[in-house]
Amino acid sequence: MKPNPDRIWIVGVAGVLAAVCSLLGGYWLTRPLDVPVNARVPELDGRPASTALVENVRIGSLFQSGPGRASDLPGEWPGFRGAARDNQGVATAPLADTWEPTGPPILWRVDLGEGHAGPAVWAGRVYLLDYDETRRADILRCLSLDDGRLLWERGYPVHIKRNHGFSRTVPCVGEGVVVTIGPRCHVMALDAVSGDFLWGMDMASEFGAREPDWYTGQCPLIDQGHVVLAPCGPQVFLAGINLRDGRTAWTTPSPGHWKMSHASVAVGAIAGKRMYVYAGINGMAGVSAEAGDCGRLLWKTEAWTPAVIVPSPMILEDGRIFVTAGYGSGSMALDVKRGEGGQFAVSVVKRYGPRDGFASEQQTPVEYGGCLFGILPKDAGPGRNQFACADGMGTILWTSGPGDRFGLGPVLLASNRFLVLSDEGELTMAQASTEGWKPMAKAKVLQGHDSWGPMALAGTRLLLRDSKQMICLELKR
Amino acid sequence: MKGESRRDFLKKAARWSVLALLGGVAFRMAGKPGAGRRSGMVWQIDPAKCIQCGRCETSCVRTPSAVKCVHSYDICGFCNLCGGYHQPGAKDTGTGAENQLCPTDAIRRRFVEEPYFQYDIVEDLCIGCAKCVKGCAAFGNGSLFLQVRHDRCWNCNECSIARVCPSGAISRVPSGRPYRLRGQG
Numbered sequence: 102m103k104p105n106p107d108r109i110w111i112v113g114v115a116g117v118l119a120a121v122c123s124l125l126g127g128y129w130l131t132r133p134l135d136v137p138v139n140a141r142v143p144e145l146d147g148r149p150a151s152t153a154l155v156e157n158v159r160i161g162s163l164f165q166s167g168p169g170r171a172s173d174l175p176g177e178w179p180g181f182r183g184a185a186r187d188n189q190g191v192a193t194a195p196l197a198d199t200w201e202p203t204g205p206p207i208l209w210r211v212d213l214g215e216g217h218a219g220p221a222v223w224a225g226r227v228y229l230l231d232y233d234e235t236r237r238a239d240i241l242r243c244l245s246l247d248d249g250r251l252l253w254e255r256g257y258p259v260h261i262k263r264n265h266g267f268s269r270t271v272p273c274v275g276e277g278v279v280v281t282i283g284p285r286c287h288v289m290a291l292d293a294v295s296g297d298f299l300w301g302m303d304m305a306s307e308f309g310a311r312e313p314d315w316y317t318g319q320c321p322l323i324d325q326g327h328v329v330l331a332p333c334g335p336q337v338f339l340a341g342i343n344l345r346d347g348r349t350a351w352t353t354p355s356p357g358h359w360k361m362s363h364a365s366v367a368v369g370a371i372a373g374k375r376m377y378v379y380a381g382i383n384g385m386a387g388v389s390a391e392a393g394d395c396g397r398l399l400w401k402t403e404a405w406t407p408a409v410i411v412p413s414p415m416i417l418e419d420g421r422i423f424v425t426a427g428y429g430s431g432s433m434a435l436d437v438k439r440g441e442g443g444q445f446a447v448s449v450v451k452r453y454g455p456r457d458g459f460a461s462e463q464q465t466p467v468e469y470g471g472c473l474f475g476i477l478p479k480d481a482g483p484g485r486n487q488f489a490c491a492d493g494m495g496t497i498l499w500t501s502g503p504g505d506r507f508g509l510g511p512v513l514l515a516s517n518r519f520l521v522l523s524d525e526g527e528l529t530m531a532q533a534s535t536e537g538w539k540p541m542a543k544a545k546v547l548q549g550h551d552s553w554g555p556m557a558l559a560g561t562r563l564l565l566r567d568s569k570q571m572i573c574l575e576l577k578r
Numbered sequence: 579m580k581g582e583s584r585r586d587f588l589k590k591a592a593r594w595s596v597l598a599l600l601g602g603v604a605f606r607m608a609g610k611p612g613a614g615r616r617s618g619m620v621w622q623i624d625p626a627k628c629i630q631c632g633r634c635e636t637s638c639v640r641t642p643s644a645v646k647c648v649h650s651y652d653i654c655g656f657c658n659l660c661g662g663y664h665q666p667g668a669k670d671t672g673t674g675a676e677n678q679l680c681p682t683d684a685i686r687r688r689f690v691e692e693p694y695f696q697y698d699i700v701e702d703l704c705i706g707c708a709k710c711v712k713g714c715a716a717f718g719n720g721s722l723f724l725q726v727r728h729d730r731c732w733n734c735n736e737c738s739i740a741r742v743c744p745s746g747a748i749s750r751v752p753s754g755r756p757y758r759l760r761g762q763g
Contacts (some may be wrong), residue, residue: 139683141675148672148689264693265655314659314671314693383669408659408668428717429666480716 160257160289160301163238167251171294172225174246176560179223180273181320181365182413183557188467190515190558197542197578204528204544205574208562209249211242212570216268219511219555220564220571222246223274223293227557227564229571230281232267239283241272243296246559249573253296259285264315266568269363271555275323278344284316286361288330290347300347308352309334310361313382318363318411322377324390327351329368333361333381339388341396351396357403359383362410369416372439378414380405380424385414387437387445400445404452405433412465415473417493421450425495427462427478431455432495451494456482459491463509463553467519470535472498474519476507488512488521490535501538505529511565513556526552526567528574546574619750621737622758625723627747630708630715634724637739638706644730645706645739647684647699647722650760654721656694661717662710663687663697679709701727720760728756 175193182188197205214232221228227244233256240256261267261284272281279293286304291297304310310332322329327341327350339353359381367378368390375390376399386401407430415423425432431454437447455478459466466475473491477484477500486506490498501507508524517533518541526547532539549567557564561577623634623645634645659671663685668677673687684703688696699722706724714722726748740748751758 141673141678141683143670143672143674145673146687146689146695148695262693264657314657406667408664408666428661478716 156260158257158259158285158287158303160287160303161255161291161298163236163240163256163258164253164296164298165251165255166253166296169243169245169248169250169252171252172246174225174560174562176558176562177223177274178221178557178559178564179275180221180323181219181271181555182465186322186368188465188513188555189469190513192516192558192576193560195578196516196518196561196576200530200542200544202544204546205563205576207546208573208575210570210572211244211249213566214267215263215568216266217551217554217566217568218268219271219566220557221272221274221279222557222559222564223279226252226293227559227573228272228274228279228281228293230268230270230272230283232261232284234267237261239268239281239285239287239289241279241281241289241291241296243279246562246573249571255289255291255296255298257283257287257289257301259283259287261285261316266551267316269316269318271320271557273321273323273328276326276344278323280321280323280328280344282317282319282321282330284312286310286312286317286332288321288328288342290328290344299345302342302347304330304332304334307349308332308337308340313361313363314409315363317361318365319361320365322366322368324368324377325392325395327395329366329377329390331361331364331366331379331381333359333379338381338386338398339366339377339379339396353386353388353396353398356386356398356401357384364410364413367414367416371416371420371422371437372445374399374439374445378416378422380410380414382406382408382410385424387447400437400447402435402447402449404435404449411463412461415466415468417468418471419493421493423466423473423493423495425460425466425475427455427460427480429455429480430460432458432460434494453495455480458495459489459497460495464511464555467512467514469514469533472535474514474533475512476510476521488519488529488531488538490538498535499537501531501540505538505540509551509553511553511555513558513563515558520556520558520563522547522552522556522565524552525550528565546572618753620728620733620753620756621726621731621740621748622751622756623724623726624747624749624758625720625725625760627745628708628711628724629745629747630712630724631744632708633742633744634739635705635707637742639732639734639738640730642704643706643739644727644732645724646701646704646727646730647706647708647710648725648757648759649697649699650721650723651696652721653719653760654697655718656690656696657718658693658695660687660695660697660714662714662722664713666713679713681705681707681709685710697722723760725757725759 288302290299341351384403389397407426422435434450461475462478488501510522547567551568563574
């Protein structure tokens with residue numbers, strides 16, 4: 102068969118073109134680039150593989166007594182968010198409806214190490230876990246509620262670098278024992294009267310906990326003779342520690358690759374079951390708080406995954422769970438239901454961004470009258486940093502308006518009035534109402550900045566702080 | 579019809595040439611970088627008013643924009659997790675592209691010591707999009723903010739960004755104090 106000359110011609114031209122293209126392509130791929138290209142890959146920041154500072158911390162090794170005497174005044178605020186962990190105080194006498202321009206009388210003031218730790222009050226004593234920069238030590242100070250003078254202080258040397266201050270947490274007092282969690286995850290239990298050391302624990306070495314960025318903000322919970330901790334490490338999610346001897350009573354295995362957040366453990370009943378709820382980084386879970394199966398994992402979800410969580414989960418009166426966080430996260434409402442077999446199931450009811458509803462960056466909101474109250478985060482759009490009221494699903498009902506912004510400051514409810522503290526130390530009192538913002542009085546009571554530490558109300562005395570000083574106000578009429 | 583004489587034509591041509599030359603010089607003087615500086619005022623952004631709308635990137639007559647992100651180290655927290663550097667949902671704080679907010683790799687993260695990291699702006703890569711500024715404002719204390727860089731700004735008589743700035747954040751400031759920096763009073 103005679104070959105077709107046209108076919109030979111076409112194949113030849115195609116072959117030459119293919120060869121030329123290959124040569125040009127090869128040249129293009131192998132020639133040096135004439136524009137600089139930076140690969141955006143991990144580990145370009147020069148961070149060493151391991152920078153963990155291994156420190157032999159002798160918890161409770163420092164002690165000093167002072168001239169103060171415990172007060173006979175009534176009223177307690179025994180831990181984070183008060184006795185019921187709802188941030189609602191019970192005033193023991195009527196509170197003043199108005200203040201002098203300078204604010205309520207300041208009864209006493211004490212200088213503190215820089216930070217945001219809040220006080221607890223029990224039996225006329227004020228407890229605050231401070232950081233002493235001179236001694237480089239976490240120090241639990243026990244002060245008189247009368248005059249702020251020192252009764253005793255106990256602590257331990259631990260190396261902490263200033264990172265938005267040092268101190269963070271609120272102690273918890275129960276059954277005559279005061280328990281603290283330090284910024285580096287050290288747990289210390291002392292006799293609440295004498296300050297005698299009972300036991301100590303490093304959650305990092307004991308449970309593999311890893312402290313969050315900016316140190317831990319988790320406040321301890323004393324419940325049914327146990328200290329409930331959330332190491333949220335690779336093996337242990339929650340742990341119950343015997344209050345008296347520090348031995349581990351129960352643990353909840355880690356449900357996932359979760360990490361410790363700045364939130365604290367919430368406790369409450371859902372569908373007739375008492376449970377602990379903790380929101381870690383990458384997941385949240387409910388754990389039985391009942392004697393028969395304490396520590397058993399009841400449900401878990403990985404639907405709530407902000408990179409930073411500071412506010413604690415709220416178990417609302419209707420049994421739903423409300424979680425919120427700053428930094429673009431917004432909020433989420435969850436429904437936990439109990440099936441016929443006793444199994445719990447969790448579902449997301451609503452989720453929204455910070456501009457689309459109620460949220461909080463740093464403080465856990467307050468539930469009152471079926472509504473949520475708190476300060477909107479910086480990324481809430483026009484409502485940023487305003488005090489707001491929302492329904493249980495996070496729909497904002499009203500805000501304090503652009504003239505009343507508060508930053509990241511704390512909120513406390515007592516005697517049908519909200520006490521709201523701004524970053525700059527301006528304290529505002531407003532009627533507790535679901536109908537609108539009704540301010541009653543306002544005064545600048547602190548002169549420092551970053552007044553973020555949670556407040557405490559004992560009797561009619563309000564304890565509040567800025568980054569370096571705590572004051573005691575008399576709110577009585 | 580009588581034509582134009584050669585002498586008249588040359589005279590007219592000379593007049594127009596001189597006028598064109600003067601006009602060109604005037605135009606050049608007005609458009610030259612630094613012209614406004616000689617008048618004592620330059621354009622600048624007030625960080626307190628800036629709402630990070632993104633118009634500084636797209637409305638400047640220069641490409642890329644003469645508006646750049648600047649960093650006030652005085653008020654920076656040097657955090658491991660940085661709202662100006664990391665995506666809001668970043669699960670890792672490393673330098674991988676998937677974690678970064680900046681579209682042009684204009685922020686360099688550098689380990690200082692635990693737990694501190696320094697963030698530096700590479701101005702040649704910065705396009706003034708304000709994504710990092712927005713993240714820093716929402717997450718941190720606003721140590722990242724936008725400024726008109728006067729080595730790049732032509733200082734036009736009417737700033738094309740100021741015309742479209744929705745918050746009125748751009749105004750003229752004395753050339754003796756050409757920047758509005760945070761953390762320095």
